Amino acid sequence: MDNQRVNSYGIAGSIYANYIIQSIALIVIMQFAESISKQLNTDVNVGLGYVASGIGIGKILLMFVGGMLSDKFGRKLFIYLGMACYIVFFVSMPFCHNIDIAFCLAIAIGIGNSFLDTGSMPALTECFPRSSGSASVLIKAFISMGSFILPLIVGLFYKYDIWYGWAFLGFTAYLIINAINLLPKKFPPKDTRIKGNQGSDDYFIRKPNFAFEGFLLIIMGFTTTATFVIIWQWLPAIAIKAVNMPTIEAKQLISFYSSASIVSVFITAFIVKKFLKPIYCIFILPAMSSLVLLLFYFDLSPLMCLITAIGMGFFAAGGVLQLTLVVMQQMFPTRKGLAVGCMYTLSGLSFFIIPRVIPELAEINVSYAILADLIMAVMSTLLGLIVYCRFIKVIDMKKI
Structure with a gap:
C-alpha cells in the first residue's frame, strides 16, 4: 500500500473519530440534563431547552460561511477549528454556572459542527475520489456509534454517582489525542475531483449550472x-x-x-x-x-x-x-x-x-x-x- 493511501486512511480515521464526538456533543446536554440543570439552577424543559437551542443557531449561522472559507483556505484548518470549538465547550461547561454563558457554549457546539462538516466531508471525497460515496455514507455509522455509546456512559456515571465533568474532560482528551494524530497528515489538494471506476476526473461533457x-x-x-x-x-x-x-x-x-x-x-x-x-x-x-x-x-x-x-x-x-x-x-x-x-x-x-x-x-x-x-x-x-x-x-x- 503506497504512502498516499496510508495517509488517506489516516485522515479518514481521524475524521470518523471526530464524528463519534460530534454526535455525542449534539445530545450530551440533554443526556446529562439532571446534573447540568442543577448546576445552572434551571429546569430541564425550558431552561435546558433554551441552552440546547444554541446548537441549532450556531450550526445554521456559520455553515454557509464555513463552506466558502473551506474552499479558500483548505480542509485541515476547518477540521481543527471544529475540534477547538468542541474542546472549548467540553472544558468550560462543567465549570459554568450562568445559563446565558451556557447558551453561548452551546452555540460553540453548533459552530464546531459547521466547521467540522465543511472541512471533513470535502476532505473525505478528496482522500477517496474513486469511492467518495462509500466514504461519505460511512459517516452515518460513526454518528450512530456516538449516539449509542453516550447513554451507556451516562448510565454508568449516574449509577456510581460520578461527576459528569470527568466525562467532558475525557472527551476533551479524546479530541486532543485525535488532533495530535491528525497533525502530521498531509491533505490532498482541495480541488481534487471525484473520479470514476476508470480513474478519470475529466468526465464533463458540458458545464453544469x-x-x-x-x-x-x-x-x-x-x-x-x-x-x-x-x-x-x-x-x-x-x-x-x-x-x-x-x-x-x-x-x-x-x-x-x-x-x-x-x-x-x-x-x-x-x-x-x-x-x-x-x-x-x-x-x-x-x-x-x-x-x-x-x-x-x-x-x-x-x-x-x-x-x-x-x-x-x-x-x-x-x-x-x-x-x-x-x-x-x-x-x-x-x-x-x-x-x-x-x-x-x-x-x-x-x-x-x-x-x-x-x-x-x-x-x-x-x-x-x-x-x-x-x-x-x-x-x-x-x-x-x-x-x-x-x-x-x-x-x-x-x-x-
Whole structure:
C-alpha cells in the first residue's frame, strides 16, 4: 500500500473519530440534563431547552460561511477549528454556572459542527475520489456509534454517582489525542475531483449550472432531512394516537428505526462502491421512502408502524443526504465546501422548522404528519429525477 493511501486512511480515521464526538456533543446536554440543570439552577424543559437551542443557531449561522472559507483556505484548518470549538465547550461547561454563558457554549457546539462538516466531508471525497460515496455514507455509522455509546456512559456515571465533568474532560482528551494524530497528515489538494471506476476526473461533457441543478440539490438538503426527521421524532406519537399502541412498544419503534439505519449504511456503502452510482440513489431511495409512507398513510396499524420504522430507517436515514452531497460535489468539484455549507444549512433548517409545523398538523389529524412526510419524500424523488436528467447531459456516465 503506497504512502498516499496510508495517509488517506489516516485522515479518514481521524475524521470518523471526530464524528463519534460530534454526535455525542449534539445530545450530551440533554443526556446529562439532571446534573447540568442543577448546576445552572434551571429546569430541564425550558431552561435546558433554551441552552440546547444554541446548537441549532450556531450550526445554521456559520455553515454557509464555513463552506466558502473551506474552499479558500483548505480542509485541515476547518477540521481543527471544529475540534477547538468542541474542546472549548467540553472544558468550560462543567465549570459554568450562568445559563446565558451556557447558551453561548452551546452555540460553540453548533459552530464546531459547521466547521467540522465543511472541512471533513470535502476532505473525505478528496482522500477517496474513486469511492467518495462509500466514504461519505460511512459517516452515518460513526454518528450512530456516538449516539449509542453516550447513554451507556451516562448510565454508568449516574449509577456510581460520578461527576459528569470527568466525562467532558475525557472527551476533551479524546479530541486532543485525535488532533495530535491528525497533525502530521498531509491533505490532498482541495480541488481534487471525484473520479470514476476508470480513474478519470475529466468526465464533463458540458458545464453544469449551479443556479439550476445546484439549487435543486441544495433544496434536497431540506427535503431528504425532513423525510427522516418527521418519522424519527413523531413515529411513537403516531403509533400511540392513531393505533393505540402501548407507550413502551411505541418507543421501541425508534430502536428498530435506528438498527435499520445502521444496517443500511453498510449495505448502501457496499452498493455504491460496487454496483450503483450515487446519482441513481438520490431518487431511488426517496422513491422507496415514498412507497413506504404511502402504504402507511392508507394502513394505520401496529404492523405497519413496525414496517414503517424499519423501512424509513433503511431508505430515508441510511445516507441519502450524504449521497446527495456526493452528487453535488461531482457536479461542482471546485465548490465542494460551498456544497456542504449550502446543503447542510438547509438540512439544519429542517430541524428548526419541522418541530414547529408537524405538531400543529398532528393536533388536527395525526395522519397529516404522515402526509407531510410523504410530500417531502415525493419532492425528494422528483428533485432527484430532475437532477439525474441534467446530470446525464453534462457528465459522461461511462467515466464515473
